[in-house]
Amino acid sequence: MLSQLERLTREIDGRYASDAELTFAIDYVRSFNLRVQTYQRLQELETTLVQQTYTKMRSIDPSVFSHGGDDLSAKWKRDTLRVMRYVAVAVLMDDTETFRERLLLWFQTIMRAFGAQRSCNLTYQVLQEVVKQSLTAPQANLVCPLLELSRRTLGTLT
Amino acid sequence: MHPQIAAVFDEAENRYLKPEELKLISQYVASMPERLDAYRSLRDRELEIVQAVADQLEAASPQESEETLERCLKNALLMLRYCALSLLVNDESLVERRFLAWVSPLAKVYDTKAIDAKLYRLLNQQLSKMLTAKQLSYLSPSLSLAQEALLSQSSTPQMVVSH
Amino acid sequence: MVIATAQNSVKRKHPKKHNHYGFRDFFQFDPDKGTILDWNQGQNILTTEDFIIGLVEGLQEEVGDASAATMYTIGCEWGLKDAFFFENWFEKEFERSMRQTNLLFLLETWWWPFTAQGWGRWEIDMGDRKQGFMFINIFDSAVARTLGDVGKPVCYLYAGLFAGFFTELVKKQLSCIEIQCYSMGETYCKFLIGGQDRIDAAAFWMNEGATARDIEKRLRSGEILR
Numbered sequence: 001m002l003s004q005l006e007r008l009t010r011e012i013d014g015r016y017a018s019d020a021e022l023t024f025a026i027d028y029v030r031s032f033n034l035r036v037q038t039y040q041r042l043q044e045l046e047t048t049l050v051q052q053t054y055t056k057m058r059s060i061d062p063s064v065f066s067h068g069g070d071d072l073s074a075k076w077k078r079d080t081l082r083v084m085r086y087v088a089v090a091v092l093m094d095d096t097e098t099f100r101e102r103l104l105l106w107f108q109t110i111m112r113a114f115g116a117q118r119s120c121n122l123t124y125q126v127l128q129e130v131v132k133q134s135l136t137a138p139q140a141n142l143v144c145p146l147l148e149l150s151r152r153t154l155g156t157l158t
Numbered sequence: 159m160h161p162q163i164a165a166v167f168d169e170a171e172n173r174y175l176k177p178e179e180l181k182l183i184s185q186y187v188a189s190m191p192e193r194l195d196a197y198r199s200l201r202d203r204e205l206e207i208v209q210a211v212a213d214q215l216e217a218a219s220p221q222e223s224e225e226t227l228e229r230c231l232k233n234a235l236l237m238l239r240y241c242a243l244s245l246l247v248n249d250e251s252l253v254e255r256r257f258l259a260w261v262s263p264l265a266k267v268y269d270t271k272a273i274d275a276k277l278y279r280l281l282n283q284q285l286s287k288m289l290t291a292k293q294l295s296y297l298s299p300s301l302s303l304a305q306e307a308l309l310s311q312s313s314t315p316q317m318v319v320s321h
Numbered sequence: 322m323v324i325a326t327a328q329n330s331v332k333r334k335h336p337k338k339h340n341h342y343g344f345r346d347f348f349q350f351d352p353d354k355g356t357i358l359d360w361n362q363g364q365n366i367l368t369t370e371d372f373i374i375g376l377v378e379g380l381q382e383e384v385g386d387a388s389a390a391t392m393y394t395i396g397c398e399w400g401l402k403d404a405f406f407f408e409n410w411f412e413k414e415f416e417r418s419m420r421q422t423n424l425l426f427l428l429e430t431w432w433w434p435f436t437a438q439g440w441g442r443w444e445i446d447m448g449d450r451k452q453g454f455m456f457i458n459i460f461d462s463a464v465a466r467t468l469g470d471v472g473k474p475v476c477y478l479y480a481g482l483f484a485g486f487f488t489e490l491v492k493k494q495l496s497c498i499e500i501q502c503y504s505m506g507e508t509y510c511k512f513l514i515g516g517q518d519r520i521d522a523a524a525f526w527m528n529e530g531a532t533a534r535d536i537e538k539r540l541r542s543g544e545i546l547r
Contacts, residue, residue, distance in 0.1 A: 002164060005247055012243070013256070014236060016201040025190060032187045036180065043174045082171045089170045092183075098167055102343035106433065113425035164345075168331060259352070 001028040003097040028094050031142075038139040039092040042084065045134055050080055052130045057122055064119040072119075080123055083107070083154075087146045096146065104153045111154045121155025124148070161249060186248055193246050196293035200242045203288050208235050211280045215273075218280075222273060230273050233261055234281060237304050244300040253300045258307050266311050278305045332360055339414070347437040359434065361410040370467040377468065377475070389477045396481015403482070404489035407431050431486070439463055440479075454515030454540060457483060462510045465503035474502035476510050483514050496520040501533035518545060 004024045008017060042049075054077065057064060065073050083103065090099035111120055128147045132140045163183060166175065175183075200207075212231050219227065240257040244250055265274070282301075286294060331338070331346050341347055341360050348365065349358045357365040380388040408419050411430060419427060425447070432443050441461040449455055462476050476499050484497040498520045501511035511533045513523050522545055523536050531539070 002166070006164070009243060009247060009252070009256075014239060016197075016204070016239060016242065017246075019198075022194060022197075025194065029187055029190045032184075036184070039174075039180075085174070086167070086170045088174065089167055092175075093163075093166060095167075098343070102167055102346060103170075103340055106340040106342050109429040109433070110426065113423060113429045168334070172335075255352070 001025070002093045002095040003101075004095075031094065034138055035092050035094065035142065038135065038142050039088050041135055041139060042088040042091070042143070046081065046084055046088075049127065049130055049134060050077055050084065052134075053080065053123065053127045056126050056130065060126070061122060064122055076119065076123070079107075080127070083124075083150055084127075087143060087150070090146055091142045096149065099146065100149075100153075104150065108153050117155050117157050121151055124151030124155060161251065189248070192292060193248070193296055196289070196296045197242050197246045199289055199293055200238060200297070204235070204238065207238075207281070207284050207288055210284050211277065214280050215277055218276060219273060226268075226270065226273065229268065230270050230277055233265070234274075234277055236261070237301075237308075238281075241297055241300040241304060245296040250300050250303060253304050254307075258304060262307065262311060265308050271309060271311070274305075275309055278309070337414070342433050342437045344437070347434070359437070361406070361434065363406070363434075365438065373464055373467040377464070392477035393481040393484075396478045396483075397485035397488075398481075399478075400482040400485020400487070401489050402485075404486050407486075449541060452541070452543075454513060454519050456537070457512045457514065459510040459512070462503055465510055468504050470506050471504045473505060474499040474510075475504045476502060476512075479510070480512055483512055487514055498523050498527075500527060500536050507533075513540075515540075 001024065008021060012021070054073070065071060065076060086099050086103045090096055111117060124147050128144045128151075131143050131147065135143065162179075163186065166179070166183070169175075208231065211234070212227075215227060215231070237253075237257060240253050243256075244252040265271075285297070285301075289297070330349065331341065335341075338346075347360050350356075351358070357367065359365055377388070377392075380391060384391055411419050411422075411427070415422070415430075425445070428445055432445075436442050440463055441459045443460070444458040446456040446458070459476065459479060462479060464476050464478060468475050480497040480499050484495055487497075488495045494517070495514055496517050496519075497512055497514045499510060500513050500523055501507050501509070503510050513520065513536065519540060523540070526536055526539065
């Protein structure tokens with residue numbers, strides 16, 4: 001909604017917006033309560049979700065948390081939490097574009113620099129499963145697309 | 159307020175929004191249907207409003223050139239459009255940044271204060287006839303801001319030629 | 322009297338925020354002064370494609386075929402200066418020496434301002450570093466996309482930039498040549514960076530009609546010009 005609003009104010013310089021150009025605002029208003037609910041749920045559960053994801057990942061492939069003898073668990077938790085918080089705001093504001101521009105695209109290059117794509121791929125796959133278990137279906141439907149976007153962006157080897 | 163909403167991503171990784179910040183967003187969203195309604199009214203009745211004002215203005219200013227009147231009306235129309243946008247996104251600074259910033263200097267050069275004063279009076283009368291009180295309440299803040307800014311300017315000083 | 326230093330307001334609040342390359346994060350617009358300062362205090366101007374066309378065609382008109390070499394030389398100067406500029410802001414932001422940093426991370430960080438400025442996204446392939454050369458892909462080259470398909474490579478400024486920057490970074494004389502260009506109908510631009518002998522070889526092979534893939538293959542198999 002946010003970036004759409006900004007784009008709108010730019011594009012309609014000196015004229016009025018048509019009804020078609022305003023539908024996104026109406027859609028947002030309709031979905032707002034669910035979004036706030038989801039945002040607050042993510043806030044409540046963030047530690048649990050990250051921990052559950054960590055545990056599940058360890059059972060699937062513990063090697064993603066070590067690199068040349070170093071334990072990357074703490075770093076992984078920090079990074080995953082960071083993405084999750086951006087996802088939460090993106091859900092609240094219905095703003096995938098800003099999420100991409102201000103975090104994902106940059107983070108993608110950093111993950112690539114450190115060869116962390118495999119770890120990210122697994123992380124955001126498992127996180128989706130964990131989210132589906134802990135949130136209601138409508139809530140999960142807002143969150144999972146952004147997690148899937150994160151997985152594709154951060155987890156794919158070019 | 160829009161700038162405050164725009165800042166919502168700034169702290170994303172550090173913390174979640176405070177209750178009062180969420181409230182701000184909720185209030186804006188709750189007011190959105192009414193804002194859309196006001197915006198649409200202005201849009202759909204623009205021609206009606208401006209035409210009525212144009213007719214009245216012309217009748218009340220026989221000594222002014224058509225060119226001058228047209229210029230003033232055009233600016234007033236733009237002013238309305240920017241005020242409408244401003245109420246839609248709830249950002250008064252938009253009128254300042256996107257309209258007043260370039261119209262003020264122009265208005266100064268053409269020195270249309272007297273006509274503008276008349277025009278705004280007629281315009282405001284027309285608006286109170288054609289909009290509901292609720293719709294007007296959304297429009298007034300930015301409209302007053304714009305009109306006051308344009309009317310309060312001092313005109314360009316006269317050139318003094320010494321012999 | 323208090324003189325406020327011109328500084329990005331997001332930066333003031335979060336000076337250590339590393340992901341600051343969103344448009345409104347990276348650039349600070351001051352309409353009163355008419356300036357655009359970026360996160361690293363660099364001055365920026367906004368230009369259109371007309372500017373790029375004017376630059377390229379104007380230069381062509383002035384010096385003809387020497388325009389390519391001129392753009393390349395300008396790029397080298399720029400790359401060299403930018404290496405110092407970069408070292409300065411990198412060490413301030415990460416509180417660490419450039420030379421004690423993961424190389425790929427360092428380079429990604431170097432290129433991000435360019436992406437934010439509209440120069441295009443990149444992909445760097447250091448797989449052949451030990452052999453003394455490397456490749457860089459550029460997506461959405463500002464020059465190539467502006468000029469469109471003109472049947473020849475046009476990103477001399479970029480080639481020079483890479484040559485100048487990497488020469489300073491590795492403290493060895495490096496050159497750069499564009500071996501594939503959007504302006505030749507490709508989907509992205511590819512650059513080879515290495516010693517002059519490698520660049521000369523690539524130029525020779527290109528003249529003979531070799532594709533970027535051919536050149537990559539030949540270099541990797543150790544082929545050189547005699």
